[in-house]
Amino acid sequence: MPWTTENIHLLFIHFPIALFSTGWVCDLISVSFRNRSAADAGWWCQLFGVVSSMFTVGTGFLADRLYGHMSLPFPFFTTHGALQITACLIFLGLFIWRFRNGQRLPEGNLRSLYLSAAGATVGLLFYGAHLGAQLSGRI
Numbered sequence: 001m002p003w004t005t006e007n008i009h010l011l012f013i014h015f016p017i018a019l020f021s022t023g024w025v026c027d028l029i030s031v032s033f034r035n036r037s038a039a040d041a042g043w044w045c046q047l048f049g050v051v052s053s054m055f056t057v058g059t060g061f062l063a064d065r066l067y068g069h070m071s072l073p074f075p076f077f078t079t080h081g082a083l084q085i086t087a088c089l090i091f092l093g094l095f096i097w098r099f100r101n102g103q104r105l106p107e108g109n110l111r112s113l114y115l116s117a118a119g120a121t122v123g124l125l126f127y128g129a130h131l132g133a134q135l136s137g138r139i
Contacts, residue, residue, distance in 0.1 A: 009063035011059075012052065012055050012059050015048075015052035015053075016049050016056050017125055019045045020046065020091055020118075020125060022045045023041070023044075023049055030042060031105065043103050050091060053092075056084075057084070057085055057088060078131070083125075083131065084125065084129075084132070086124070087121050091118075094121070
C-alpha cells in the first residue's frame with residue numbers, strides 16, 4: 001500500500017493512544033506501589049505521547065481533506081477531530097504541569113486531580129478513536 005494523504009494518518013494514530021494510556025497506567029502503578037521506575041515510565045510515555053500526537057494531528061488534517069468533518073466541529077462529542085485535538089491539548093497541559101514539577105507527579109490532593117484528569121482524557125481519547133474508526137468505515 002503506497003503512502004497517500006488518505007492513509008498516512010493510519011500509520012500514526014496508534015502511537016498517542018498507546019503511549020498516553022500506558023503512561024497513565026504506569027502512573028497509577030507508581031502511586032499504588034510506590035514504584036519510581038513506573039513513574040519514570042509514565043513520564044517517558046507521556047513525553048513521547050505528546051510528540052507523537054503532533055504528527056498524528058498533522059496527518060489527521062491531511063486525512064480530513066478526504067472526509068471533511070472538521071469544517072463543522074460541532075456537536076463536539078460527535079466529531080472525531082475535535083475530540084482528539086482536545087484530548088491532545090489536555091495531555092499537553094498535563095505534561096507541562098508535570099514538567100514544571102520536576103517530571104514528578106503532583107503531591108497530595110493535586111495528585112488525585114492529575115490522575116483523574118489523565119484517566120478521563122484517556123477515556124476521551126478512546127472514544128474519539130472509536131469515532132475515527134466509524135468515520136473511516138473500519139467499524
